[in-house]
Amino acid sequence: MGKADLHIHTVYSDGSSSIEEVLHKSLAEGLDTIAITDHNEIEGAVKARELAERWGFNINVIIGEEITTSDGHVVGLFLKNRIRPLLTAEATVDEIHRQGGLAVAVHPFSVWLKLFKCGGVGTLVERLQFDAIETVNGSLTEGFSNVFTQKFNSKLRLAGVGGSDAHTPEAIGQGYTVFPGRGSVMLYSAIRNKTVQAQSGRSAGKALWDFLMKYLWGKMALYGPKGGAIDQMATS
Ligand SMILES: [Zn+2]
């Protein structure tokens, strides 16, 4: 079986991972295929593919892009050229297909991301010609909307894919897709044939816990009153 992380950001958009870090961490996670999906940008993906080939890394890099459409985020995989942002989701999906790529409705029902105006396409996923839906998004905030998306897709029956949505090297592999065979060509067929399976690198409960620990606990430790929980923990 192949193992692919289909949603990775780098320093070429808002991620902190260099291309080198992405490749090293991906190998360490046992991924044979990755898609670099920077926001409205494919330069990092192109660089990653060149570097993987030059270094002889046993890893296939798919040129992807997470496109900001007027209806929410859409990922294009197997792209040839950058697609400009702020088209409608429908026009974006058409352009992905014109390039021979696959269109993925990523985090379609994310409540959290929607608050920051970077949600997904919602129920448009039913009406447009998407090739896949992201039923596992590895972000700390997405544990519960993943469950909703999986339930939604049990009727829709699109190919369900997983990706980490990693913005740091550590997060790579927190969501992934398994498929028969190995490498990007087999993955392409597996998405078309709906023989892919989305997997989570963490449980929904663990995701929430991590989130609370990282943000709330961290804030308390930094800004809480002297003698707060962190201080008590340190002395007990
Ligand atoms: Zn997004």
Ligand SMILES: [Zn+2]
């Ligand atoms: Zn993303």
